[in-house]
Amino acid sequence: MTKNSKDADVAFIQALAAILDENDMTEIQVKRIYANNDSMNVRVSRRVEMVGAAPVAMAAPPPVAAALSEAPATPIEDPAALPGAVTSPMVGTAYLQPEPNSPAFVSVGAQVSEGDTILIIEAMKTMNHIPAPQSGTVKRILVADGDAVEFGAPLMIIE
Structure with missing residues (x-):
């Protein structure tokens, strides 16, 4: 793979990530086919937490110590x-x-x-x-x- 094709693939993945954000989507999966029976499968997704069944994008998870100190005293009911x-x-x-x-x-x-x-x-x-x-x-x-x-x-x- 040449540097130009690698740069093009990175730009393609970045474009998919931008589409994901712009359209408030949680996942995109694409198969890109090249010449000589070569292809690339790309899956771009973001972590989503269901809050009242409405998807909410989450930031990076907090450190374990912070997560443990903020844990609720009673377990959260899972409606599913x-x-x-x-x-x-x-x-x-x-x-x-x-x-x-x-x-x-x-x-x-x-x-x-x-x-x-x-x-x-x-x-x-x-x-x-x-x-x-x-x-x-x-x-x-x-x-x-x-x-x-x-x-x-x-x-x-x-x-």
Whole structure:
């Protein structure tokens, strides 16, 4: 590999990182194909912490001593681990109502049947209706209308 091609690859990766930041994305993966059956796979991602199911980019982790001194006395509840947790099957934008200014699909305390649409996740301009995986009562809604969600992020609790 020549110095020029290495510099071009570095510039390409830096451009991907800039796109990641500018578009508030968490990950980009690209395969770049060169001549002579040569290629380069690039995956650029940033660490994200789910706070109320909204992604928040984090800075570098604090030193271990500082992290231990700031640790909460009680463990933090992970909503995804609760029985009845409905998690996101994809990355996208969650919508709690079928269209603006219309009633929400469900609300806390509502009874749902298995298969009822509980929200929509928009991914790549496609509206994906998310069905209730079980019948029960909506105990908690963990996302707000228009929130960005990641794969596996808890959306609501149905018990």
